[in-house]
Structures are given as C-alpha cells and as structure tokens.
Amino acid sequence: MANAREAAETEFRRFDSDGDGLLTADEIRQANVALGGQGASESEIEAFIESADRDGDGTIGLEEFVGLVGHGRHEKA
Ligand SMILES: [Ca+2]
Numbered sequence: 327m328a329n330a331r332e333a334a335e336t337e338f339r340r341f342d343s344d345g346d347g348l349l350t351a352d353e354i355r356q357a358n359v360a361l362g363g364q365g366a367s368e369s370e371i372e373a374f375i376e377s378a379d380r381d382g383d384g385t386i387g388l389e390e391f392v393g394l395v396g397h398g399r400h401e402k403a
C-alpha cells in the first residue's frame with residue numbers, strides 16, 4: 327500500500343547526503359545535478375522549497391517530500 331511512499335523515501339534518503347532527515351537547498355541542488363539536471367537556479371530551488379515546505383522551516387522534511395512526490399493527490403490543508 328505504501329509503494330509510492332517507499333519510493334519517495336528511498337529518493338529522499340539518496341538526496342539527504344548528510345542524513346539529518348532534512349533536505350536543504352544545497353542538497354536539493356546536488357540532487358538536481360545527480361538526476362541529470364543542468365543545475366537549477368537559486369530561484370528555482372527556492373520555489374521548489376516554498377512549494378513543499380509546509381511548516382516553513384526552510385528545508386524539506388521527509389513528510390513534506392513524500393507529500394510532494396509520493397503521490398499525485400492535491401490536498402488542501
Ligand atoms: Ca540533509
């Protein structure tokens with residue numbers, strides 16, 4: 327039942343290079359490059375964080391990441 331979630335968790339851990347359970351702008355930038363991106367701009371990374379950062383701490387936690395990529399549901403808080 328949690329296949330999409332597990333896939334998202336696996337990705338999250340791959341991106342979380344220091345293993346603290348939070349994705350920072352730096353880690354997201356590295357992840358983007360690792361995925362074959364040409365390097366996201368600062369504003370693209372900021373926009374990505376803003377779109378996913380529900381608790382407003384400026385980083386992407388696992389739950390926020392799963393909510394963003396784990397499934398396509400659009401939930402209104
Ligand atoms: Ca981290």
Ligand SMILES: [Ca+2]
Nearest residue numbers: 379383385387
């Ligand atoms: Ca957050």
